[in-house]
Amino acid sequence: MRRDAAAGYAIWSSAAAPVLLIGGWTVAAALQPAASLQRDGYDSLRDTISALAGYGATDRWVMTLALLGVGICHLVTARGLRPIATPARVMLAVGGAATVAVAALPLPVAGTSGAHQAAATLAFACLALWPALWRHAGGRLPRPPATVMIPATLAMVALVLLFTVALGTGRLVGLAERLASGAEAVWPLATVLLLRRPAMHAALLG
Template identity: 70%
Template sequence: MRRDFVPTFALWSSAAAPVLLIGGWTVAAAVQPAGFDSLRDTISSLAGMGAAHRWVMTTALALVGACHVVTALGLRPFSGPCRLMLAIGGLATILVAAIPVPVTGESGAHQAAATVALACLALWPALWRRPGGGPFRPSAAVMLTATFVLVALVFVFAVALGAGSLVGLAERIATGAEAAWPLVTVVLLRRHVGQPAVLP
C-alpha cells in the first residue's frame, strides 16, 4: 500500500468524531433536569455520577476517543510520533468517559485524563512531518497554525475554568475544534493524492 494512501476508514472515523461529540453533548444536555446551563456547565458533568442519563455522554466520549485511535491508524503519510499522540489523545478521552466525576468534589484521575486528552489533541498536528520528507499537503504552515489555534482554545478554556465564567462554552469550542481537525486533515491529505475527499 502506498505510504501516502489514506484509508477510507480514516475518513469515516474522523467524520464521526465531531458528530458524536456535538450530538452527545446536545442530547445529554437536553435530558438533564431544569437548571443545566451548557454555557456554564462542563461536558464532564453530563457524564458525571450525578447526571441524568449519564450513559449518553459517557458513550459519546468513549466513541469519540475510539474514533481518534482509528483515525491515527489511517494517517499513514504522517510521522509515527504524530499518529501516536493523536491515538494517546483518543485513549485518554476513553479514560475520561471511564472515570466519571463524582456527585460532589473532584476526581484527580478524571482531571489527569482530561488534561492528557486536551494536550495531545491540541499538539499532535505539530508533529505532522512525513518520514523521509517530501512535499505534500497540508503544509507545515497549515498544521502549525492549527496547533497554535487549538492550544490557544485550550488555554482560553483553562482561563475560563479558573475564573468560573462561561466554562461550558469555552470547553465546547476547544473540544469541538479538536474533534474536527482530524477530519480536516484527512480531507486535505486525500485531496492531495487524488483520493475522494467525501464519504462514499
C-alpha cells in the same frame, strides 16, 4: 491504495468523532432536569461536558458513550493517517486513549476527581499538540497540509488556554470547553481530507 493518502476508513472515523461529541453533549444536555427552587438546571455555557457523564447527571450513559466513541474514533484515525510520521500518530492515539479514560473515570456526584482531571488534561494536551509533530512519513513536509498544521496547533492551544482561564474565573466554562474540544474533534477530519485530496483529484480525472 496510495501510500501518500490516508486510509479510507479514516474518513469515517474522523467524521464520526465531531458528530458523536457535538451530538452527545446536545442530547445529554437536553435530558437534564430543568431548573427548580432546589437546584440549578444544566447550563451549556456554564457547565462542563464531563458533568453530563458524571454520576450526578441524568442519563449519564449518553455522554459516556459519546466520549467513548470519540476516543475510539481518534484511535482508528491515528492508525489510518499513514502519510504522517509516527510521533504525530502516537500523540493522536494517546489523546484518543485519554478520551476513553475520561469516559471511564466519571466525576463524582460532588467534588472533583483527580484521575478524571488527569485524563482530561492529557486528552486536551495531546489533541491540541499532535499536528505540531506533523512530518511526511518519508521525511518531506508536503504542501498544502504543512502550511496549516502549525497554525492549527496554535489555534487549538489558544482555545485550550482560554478554557483554562475560564476554569480559573468560573465564567463561561462550558462554552470555552466546547470551543476547545470541538476544534480538536474536527481537526483530524480536516487533516484526512487534506491528505486524500490528491487521490480524489486523480480519481476524478480518471
